Amino acid sequence: MTDAIDTAKTGSAAAPARSVGTAQIVILAAGLLFLLLAPMFLYPIFLMKLLCFALFACAFNLLLGYTGLLSFGHAAFFGGAAYFTAHAVKEWHLTPEFGLLLGAAGAAFLGLIIGFFAIRRKGIYFAMITLALSQMFYFFCLQAEFTKGEDGIQSVPRGHLFGVIDLLVPTNMYYLVLAVFVIGLLIIWRFINSPFGMILKSIRENEQRAISLGYSVQYYKLGAFVMSAALAGLAGGLKTLVFQFATLTDVTWQMSGEVILMTLLGGIGTLIGPIFGAGLVVTLQNYLATSDFPVTIITGVVFMVCVLLFRRGLIGEFYASRLGRKLGFEHRQ
Amino acid sequence: MSLDQAKTHEQPRVVLSARGLSKTFGSFDAVKNVDIDVLDARVHALIGPNGAGKTTVFNLLTKFLQPTRGTISLLGTDITGLAPDRVARMGLVRSFQISAVFPHLSVLDNVRVALQRPNRLATQFWKPMSSLDRLNGRADELISAVGLGKERNAIAADLSYGRKRVLEIATTLALDPKVLLLDEPMAGMGQEDVGVIAEIVRNVARERAVLMVEHNLKVVADICDHVTVLQRGEILAEGDYATVSEDPRVRTAYMGTEEA
Numbered sequence: 001m002t003d004a005i006d007t008a009k010t011g012s013a014a015a016p017a018r019s020v021g022t023a024q025i026v027i028l029a030a031g032l033l034f035l036l037l038a039p040m041f042l043y044p045i046f047l048m049k050l051l052c053f054a055l056f057a058c059a060f061n062l063l064l065g066y067t068g069l070l071s072f073g074h075a076a077f078f079g080g081a082a083y084f085t086a087h088a089v090k091e092w093h094l095t096p097e098f099g100l101l102l103g104a105a106g107a108a109f110l111g112l113i114i115g116f117f118a119i120r121r122k123g124i125y126f127a128m129i130t131l132a133l134s135q136m137f138y139f140f141c142l143q144a145e146f147t148k149g150e151d152g153i154q155s156v157p158r159g160h161l162f163g164v165i166d167l168l169v170p171t172n173m174y175y176l177v178l179a180v181f182v183i184g185l186l187i188i189w190r191f192i193n194s195p196f197g198m199i200l201k202s203i204r205e206n207e208q209r210a211i212s213l214g215y216s217v218q219y220y221k222l223g224a225f226v227m228s229a230a231l232a233g234l235a236g237g238l239k240t241l242v243f244q245f246a247t248l249t250d251v252t253w254q255m256s257g258e259v260i261l262m263t264l265l266g267g268i269g270t271l272i273g274p275i276f277g278a279g280l281v282v283t284l285q286n287y288l289a290t291s292d293f294p295v296t297i298i299t300g301v302v303f304m305v306c307v308l309l310f311r312r313g314l315i316g317e318f319y320a321s322r323l324g325r326k327l328g329f330e331h332r333q
Numbered sequence: 334m335s336l337d338q339a340k341t342h343e344q345p346r347v348v349l350s351a352r353g354l355s356k357t358f359g360s361f362d363a364v365k366n367v368d369i370d371v372l373d374a375r376v377h378a379l380i381g382p383n384g385a386g387k388t389t390v391f392n393l394l395t396k397f398l399q400p401t402r403g404t405i406s407l408l409g410t411d412i413t414g415l416a417p418d419r420v421a422r423m424g425l426v427r428s429f430q431i432s433a434v435f436p437h438l439s440v441l442d443n444v445r446v447a448l449q450r451p452n453r454l455a456t457q458f459w460k461p462m463s464s465l466d467r468l469n470g471r472a473d474e475l476i477s478a479v480g481l482g483k484e485r486n487a488i489a490a491d492l493s494y495g496r497k498r499v500l501e502i503a504t505t506l507a508l509d510p511k512v513l514l515l516d517e518p519m520a521g522m523g524q525e526d527v528g529v530i531a532e533i534v535r536n537v538a539r540e541r542a543v544l545m546v547e548h549n550l551k552v553v554a555d556i557c558d559h560v561t562v563l564q565r566g567e568i569l570a571e572g573d574y575a576t577v578s579e580d581p582r583v584r585t586a587y588m589g590t591e592e593a
Binding site: 212215223 | 395397416417418419421422426427428429433434435436437438442445446447449450454455456457458459460461462464465504508
């Protein structure tokens with residue numbers, strides 16, 4: 001084991017931040033194994049909800065953690081795609097896989113429009129433009145015909161995956177959610193570890209220098225924005241299939257805030273941090289749902305504690321700790 | 334070949350030129366009516382006391398700032414209305430006064446980022462990072478050319494100030510620019526690095542134009558063919574170093590203190 005750790009270390013010294021050490025592989029494999037076996041001892045609907053939000057948070061983190069853009073309007077993509085997918089499978093009778101793809105494509109298109117305006121500004125102005133445009137989308141959803149206003153789109157059929165696998169069977173549905181979640185993570189991982197991701201990193205590090213090297217930084221930011229929106233949409237569409245409805249809740253600004261909370265709790269700029277952040281928030285919501293005590297107060301307190309004590313988020317702190325560094329994790333400051 | 338050489342000796346081509354360049358910040362005229370011609374295969378120095386507007390001129394020429402008045406042309410094309418990244422792609426590349434590297438990237442990655450765009454390897458989001466390895470050969474050439482070979486895998490933030498500046502020059506050269514604008518490339522450097530950079534600048538200028546802001550007058554005397562002196566946003570004097578340094582107005586502006 002010591003040998004393995006040493007190899008991981010020297011490996012990362014030779015090619016910083018690019019090699020995947022043995023410890024990481026072991027931990028990822030354990031996580032995947034846990035998720036594969038989880039429905040045996042945990043309530044599948046709860047797990048599926050958790051995975052949908054985890055993917056949503058990871059998609060959001062692609063923008064905040066890897067591009068340095070704080071969007072306050074990601075609910076538009078999550079909730080928007082939920083409507084698109086619901087409409088596609090209910091009214092157009094598309095199979096679930098096409099419903100999901102259509103939801104993601106719709107979210108990407110929304111991302112293109114919102115991103116086009118937002119990337120022209122920075123910092124708080126960027127956040128405010130995304131908030132304003134997503135609120136416009138909220139009112140569109142409230143008024144539009146196909147979203148059914150306050151009622152939302154109800155009794156959305158889960159249908160048959162590829163026309164054969166019945167998704168009403170909870171196990172089938174669960175493994176579809178898990179597969180989409182893993183594919184989503186792989187897309188994110190490839191995106192940030194690609195030539196494009198390298199330019200994104202350089203823009204975040206020193207935007208002026210990137211411009212002076214001839215990069216049209218706006219296009220790169222827009223690219224990341226659209227990718228983040230598409231994946232957030234994938235998560236939203238998935239949630240619709242799980243719960244079989246799409247409502248206004250998912251397009252509200254509170255939802256945009258929730259995903260920020262999840263990402264910050266888990267650790268910005270770490271691939272798996274947002275998964276834990278989402279897990280924590282969803283678990284809290286689930287267990288406190290029946291108590292008289294308002295959930296938002298608890299999550300608010302957790303958030304404050306996190307900001308005061310673990311500024312890097314749960315996973316970020318772990319990476320930066322001695323144990324984390326021993327295992328070969330790195331945390332960028 | 335010989336004809337070309339003869340040509341460059343007699344009538345060097347103007348590659349970057351500005352006419353009536355002015356920039357006003359509120360009621361403050363930072364740059365007033367500056368005309369400048371940067372010639373191919375020459376090192377052109379822009380000197381002047383602090384606050385003379387040297388960096389502002391740089392920002393205007395590279396379009397990081399939009400001039401209030403005046404025109405700029407690069408290789409015969411009017412670039413007055415273009416965006417800075419566009420100008421960089423046309424071959425006008427600058428360095429910054431405060432060293433501009435990507436701090437959390439390694440030396441190698443810093444140079445590779447610069448090489449990615451000209452090699453059409455910047456937009457692929459589906460390819461693995463290892464696809465960038467084919468840039469390593471050229472990157473290593475540039476890295477050893479500036480003497481950073483030993484620090485190849487070091488994180489840029491861990492380099493000394495002088496080494497960071499050297500790295501910045503390497504990334505600038507990676508773009509193979511037609512015109513190089515260097516903003517105080519030797520400020521804060523040890524004597525050894527100053528020698529390295531002077532040598533590089535001299536070499537680079539064989540094939541392209543260099544415009545540099547420099548405070549070290551010994552360096553200016555050694556490597557610059559042409560000197561423009563700015564004071565309070567205006568051109569005070571122009572010519573080769575000998576002519577300029579004899580100019581009584583320049584001597585007053587510098588009050589003899591920085592005379593090498």
